[in-house]
Amino acid sequence: MVERLPDDGGIVVVHCASLRDYVRRMIRDVRGAAVADRVDIRVLRSRSDISASLCGRSCTVEVDHAWWSNVHPGAAALMAAILPGIAVAFAARCAPPPPPATRGGGSDF
Secondary structure, eight states: OTTTSOTTOEEEEESSTHHHHHHHHHHHHHHOHHHHHTEEEEEOOSHHHHHHHHTTOOSOEEEOTTGGGSSOHHHHHHHHHHHHHHHHHHHHHHSOOOOOOOOSSSOOO
């Protein structure tokens, strides 16, 4: 999880508040203070927490491995459903723009 975080940060999801400091220290130890300072560690336990915090996002989201077994199955199902969309939106946002269309010299047909 920590190794996959990009240098510009992202969101890490944990299941309880007591893990926030532990995860922040782990990020700082493995990736350095600059990356740790750019990571938002969020405690999300319910479907409403997830919807309010992650729906519509386009950034790196990493979920702590313990999260999946410590939340309601409905929350885990929602997280599993929205993570691929967040990843696609982030990839699209970060992709270089397409080259400008050229005129002349070829047919669009």
